[in-house]
Amino acid sequence: MVDVFIHYLLQRISLSEAETAWIRPLCTLKKLRKKQYLLQEGDVWIYNAFVSKGCLRTYGVDDKGLEHVISFAVENWWIGDRESLLSGQPSRFNIDAIEDSEVVLIRKDNFDLIGQQIPAFREMVNGILQKSFVVSQNRIHAAISYSAEEKYQNFVHQYPAFAQRVPQSMIASFLGMTPETLSRVRSQSAKK
Amino acid sequence: MVDVFIHYLLQRISLSEAETAWIRPLCTLKKLRKKQYLLQEGDVWIYNAFVSKGCLRTYGVDDKGLEHVISFAVENWWIGDRESLLSGQPSRFNIDAIEDSEVVLIRKDNFDLIGQQIPAFREMVNGILQKSFVVSQNRIHAAISYSAEEKYQNFVHQYPAFAQRVPQSMIASFLGMTPETLSRVRSQSAKK
DNA sequence: CGATTCTTTGAAAACAGTCAATCTGTGTGG
DNA sequence: CCACACAGATTGACTGTTTTCAAAGAATCG
Numbered sequence: 001m002v003d004v005f006i007h008y009l010l011q012r013i014s015l016s017e018a019e020t021a022w023i024r025p026l027c028t029l030k031k032l033r034k035k036q037y038l039l040q041e042g043d044v045w046i047y048n049a050f051v052s053k054g055c056l057r058t059y060g061v062d063d064k065g066l067e068h069v070i071s072f073a074v075e076n077w078w079i080g081d082r083e084s085l086l087s088g089q090p091s092r093f094n095i096d097a098i099e100d101s102e103v104v105l106i107r108k109d110n111f112d113l114i115g116q117q118i119p120a121f122r123e124m125v126n127g128i129l130q131k132s133f134v135v136s137q138n139r140i141h142a143a144i145s146y147s148a149e150e151k152y153q154n155f156v157h158q159y160p161a162f163a164q165r166v167p168q169s170m171i172a173s174f175l176g177m178t179p180e181t182l183s184r185v186r187s188q189s190a191k192k
Numbered sequence: 193m194v195d196v197f198i199h200y201l202l203q204r205i206s207l208s209e210a211e212t213a214w215i216r217p218l219c220t221l222k223k224l225r226k227k228q229y230l231l232q233e234g235d236v237w238i239y240n241a242f243v244s245k246g247c248l249r250t251y252g253v254d255d256k257g258l259e260h261v262i263s264f265a266v267e268n269w270w271i272g273d274r275e276s277l278l279s280g281q282p283s284r285f286n287i288d289a290i291e292d293s294e295v296v297l298i299r300k301d302n303f304d305l306i307g308q309q310i311p312a313f314r315e316m317v318n319g320i321l322q323k324s325f326v327v328s329q330n331r332i333h334a335a336i337s338y339s340a341e342e343k344y345q346n347f348v349h350q351y352p353a354f355a356q357r358v359p360q361s362m363i364a365s366f367l368g369m370t371p372e373t374l375s376r377v378r379s380q381s382a383k384k
Numbered sequence: 385c386g387a388t389t390c391t392t393t394g395a396a397a398a399c400a401g402t403c404a405a406t407c408t409g410t411g412t413g414g
Numbered sequence: 415c416c417a418c419a420c421a422g423a424t425t426g427a428c429t430g431t432t433t434t435c436a437a438a439g440a441a442t443c444g
Contacts, residue, residue: 062337070329126321129318133321133325136329136332137275139332143335144365145368167422167423169422173336178401180401181400183425184424360390372391372393372433373433375391376432
C-alpha cells in the first residue's frame with residue numbers, strides 16, 4: 001500500500017497534510033507475484049521504486065545464461081536501475097520478485113518535482129544515495145578481499161534477515177560463487 | 193593548483209566572478225609526494241577532495257597485511273572516504289599518492305555551504321554521486337560475474353589511461369587477484 | 385651504476401567450479 | 415490426505431583456475 005510509503009516518509013521528514021496529499025497521487029502501487037518481472041533486460045527504467053512489501057532482486061544474465069544478483073531489496077528499501085534511469089538507455093539488468101511483493105512507483109519526472117518542492121525530501125534522497133554508495137564500496141571491498149567463507153560470514157552478519165528469506169542459490173550468486181560452493185562453505189562453518 | 197578546480201567547475205556550471213572569488217578561499221591545496229598519505233587508517237576524513245594533478249588510490253589492509261585497492265583517482269576526479277565523512281568514525285581505509293600529486297581539499301562544512309549558496313553546484317555534486325554509484329554497481333557486477341581474464345579486459349576497456357599509469361600489482365589488487373595471476377592473464381591475452 | 389621495486393615464470397598446493405546423483409522440503413492435484 | 419512432481423540444497427568425484435612460494439628477469443630511481 002502507498003500508506004507504507006507515506007509512513008516511511010513521515011518517519012524521516014516532516015510533511016504537512018497538504019504535502020502528503022499532493023505526493024500520494026504521484027505514486028503508483030504495483031503488485032507483483034513471485035517471479036514476476038518489475039524490469040526486464042532491454043526495457044528503459046524511468047522510476048524510483050520503493051518496496052512496501054515483499055522482496056525483490058536485481059540481476060544480470062551472462063552469455064552462459066547464468067544469473068548474477070546485483071542487489072536485493074525488502075520492505076522500506078529502494079530498488080531500480082540507476083544506470084538506465086540516468087542514461088535513458090535500455091537496462092542490462094532484470095528485476096523480479098522473490099516473494100509476492102508490492103512496490104510504490106514514482107516516475108522520474110514526478111520524483112524530481114517532489115524534490116524541488118520539498119527540500120527535506122531532496123535531502124533525504126541524497127542521504128540515501130550517499131549511504132547506498134558507502135554500502136556498495138564496502139561490498140566491493142568484500143568482493144575483492146575476502147575468501148568465499150569470509151564473504152558468507154560477512155553477509156550473514158550484515159544482512160541476517162536476507163539469509164533467512166532469500167534462497168541460498170541467490171545468496172551464492174550475490175556473493176559471486178556457485179550454490180555448491182556456498183553449501184560447502186556453510187557446512188564447513190557449521191562444524192565450529 | 194586551485195585554478196584547475198575552478199576551471200573544472202566553470203566547465204560544468206556557470207559561476208559569477210564573485211562566486212568563484214568566494215569559493216576560492218574555501219579551498220586548500222595539498223601537495224603530495226609519491227607514497228605520501230592523504231588519509232591514514234584510523235583518521236577521520238572530513239573533506240571533499242578534488243584531484244588537480246597526479247594519481248591516488250584508496251585501499252584497505254587485511255589481517256595478513258595485504259592491500260586491497262578500492263579505487264583510483266586521477267586529475268578531475270574526486271576521492272575520499274565517504275563512510276568516515278558521513279559517520280564521523282575513523283576510516284578503515286588509506287589514501288595515498290601513486291605519483292606526486294596535488295589535491296584541492298574542501299572541508300565538509302564549507303562544501304555544504306557552497307551547495308546551499310549555489311544550487312547548480314549542489315546539482316553537479318549530486319550528479320557525480322549518482323554516476324559514482326552506477327560505476328560501483330557495474331564494478332560489483334564485474335567482480336561477481338567475470339573470470340580473471342574478463343575482469344582485466346573489462347578494466348582496460350573501461351580505464352585505458354590507468355592501465356598505463358598504475359603499477360600492475362595495484363591493478364591486480366583492484367581487480368581482486370594476485371599480481372602473478374594478472375601477469376599470466378596478460379601474457380595469455382597477448383597471444384591473441 | 386647498484387639497489388630496490390616490480391614483473392615474470394615455474395611447480396605444487398589450495399580453492400572453487402562443473403557435472404551428476406541423491407536428498408529434502410513444499411505445494412499441487414488426484 | 416496421500417502421492418507425486420518440482421525446485422532447492424547437499425554430496426561426491428573430477429576438472430580447471432587461482433594462489434602460493436620461490437626464483438629469476440626487467441625496470442626504475444637515487
